[in-house]
Amino acid sequence: MNDITSQITGFLSAALRRQVEPDDDYFAQGLADSLFALELVTFVESHFGLTVGVEDLDLDSFRTANRITEFVRRKTGAPESGEAHEAHEAYEAHAEGS
Amino acid sequence: MSQQALQHGAAPVAIRSAAWYLPEHTLPITDVRTLDETERRTCDGLGIDTVRADDALSSVTLAERAARRALEQAGLDARDLGALVMVESRVQERFLSSEVTRLQHLLGADNATTFSVGGLGCVSITPALLTARGLLAADPALDHVLVVHGSKPAAALRYRHPVTVNGDGGQALLLSRSGRIRVLDIAQLTNGRYWDLFHIDYRDRPTAQWREQCTEPSTYSFRLAMETRNHLSAMLDDLLRRNGIGRGDVAGFVSQNLSAGSFTFLEDSLDIELLPACRENLRQYGHLGPNDVFLNLHTALDRKELAPGDLAVLINVSPVAAWSLLLVGTGSQEDTA
16 A cells, blocks of 8 residues: 555544445445535545635546545656655745745 | 625625524433433534424414414514515425425415425524515515515434434524614535435334434544535635625624534634524524524624624525525614514
8 A cells, every 4th residue: 555545544444433435435434424524525635735616626536545546646746656645845934934 | 894895785784683592491411312322422512402392383373373472572463564584484284285384274374475495404584584585675566575584494303413413492483674783795605415414214213213413423423524614714705705704793603502612613624603592592402593693693782792883794504515604784773673
């Protein structure tokens, strides 16, 4: 499991209070409500330093940890490895107003 | 904040009197029927203890009783109404007939320009206000517009999974150019993509089997929810900017009453706190459709959660989908002309 995916599964497992694997579809399993969706999107935005606009709101991009990883890579242009750390640093720089 | 900043050109519209009629019979949430255990758990976790319910009262009767109270409060005869605008019922008692002209007849509002507005679920109170504002601006001889709605569930079951429980209640707002509550600005946005997300199939089944159904639960809980966050955030920023005010100038935020979870969702999405009156009314009355936000505002004023002169923002969301923000200013009784 790569760095981005492991961070996402860690978040999902904590939020849903169960072990979530990279291909688990928590929407299909009926585990997701709007509060969870808000928590998830807010996590992705703040942790990976990106903005989820209305045009990004395709459920298929968010239904599994692996799909979110692909979404994060598309939005940030992150490479295959070591990407999460760099993205997080970029976010912190952005948050400081640079 | 200056008064000039708040007057960006919109014609004045204010609430001269407001009244509600809530049936006496109280239905505990435990007596609200659900279809299975999953629904039962969700229903019991909504933050609703009771709803008012009287199956003998139609939406027109609920609206009529509220209307009579609002007219009495203002000391106005129904014949002096310039316009009667009904926020349409979820479901008419009869097809082809007119509920709004029935209400006109019951009230004796013979001189009122009379019609219904709607199409936006709970948000339909907003087009009613837009209509009233337009009528008052367009016709100097027209002084009073009565906006009414009778809230009744459309389906046989009061529970709408996984959203809320519908209660019964009537509301009447007597609108004029001046009054204690001034509607300073109105923002509304719709997205027809969701027009059929919730619906009731009725043509092929008895009314006892009518059921409010969400056709795509994941669309409701994800895409529409996040679209709501993004749209309301942008709408709120714009509403405040065009009125020359900041968040610190808003003394209170009021929402419609769907569930405790929906309140948390709005608070987290917009980084606001809703006035306690919202949770109190949700607990007692459940969801009253387009009537929620002004009932909550009224309760907040009664409980002194808002003071005279305060600004408040009223938030309405409908899954059809529609979003609305109302900027209102609360005044003293002396403002009521």
